[in-house]
Amino acid sequence: MNVEAGAERDEPETNVTLVRIGSSKDVAAGQMRVFELEGTKVNVANAAGKLYAFDDTCTHTGCSLARGKLDGTTVTCACHGSQFDVTSGAVLRGPARRPVRSRSVKVEGENLLAEA
Numbered sequence: 001m002n003v004e005a006g007a008e009r010d011e012p013e014t015n016v017t018l019v020r021i022g023s024s025k026d027v028a029a030g031q032m033r034v035f036e037l038e039g040t041k042v043n044v045a046n047a048a049g050k051l052y053a054f055d056d057t058c059t060h061t062g063c064s065l066a067r068g069k070l071d072g073t074t075v076t077c078a079c080h081g082s083q084f085d086v087t088s089g090a091v092l093r094g095p096a097r098r099p100v101r102s103r104s105v106k107v108e109g110e111n112l113l114a115e116a
């Protein structure tokens with residue numbers, strides 16, 4: 001019997017490597033913050049107390065999404081107005097066409113962990 005396999009919701013049963021990127025208190029509600037993760041800028045957004053991680057570089061022409069605006073679970077790029085869903089990385093409005101990579105994120109004690 002495999003009791004440990006009881007899957008957590010929203011967590012795919014794959015070999016996701018989570019690494020510490022900061023403290024669990026680093027991102028206040030309604031805010032975004034960028035962390036360096038193995039050479040990539042990863043944005044962690046706190047939407048109504050829930051954390052979402054995604055690559056910070058806009059897929060349009062490379063602006064930092066952290067310089068944009070977070071409204072609920074939608075981030076709007078400050079450069080040309082592309083919008084992404086922070087829960088999935090999906091494009092909600094162009095000119096960007098490609099999604100940003102969404103990453104698993106987790107709080108473990110005082111540690112903020114994100115998918116490598």
Ligand code: FES
Pocket residue numbers: 058059060061062063077078079080081082094095096
């Ligand atoms: S760089 Fe983000 S919309 Fe153009």
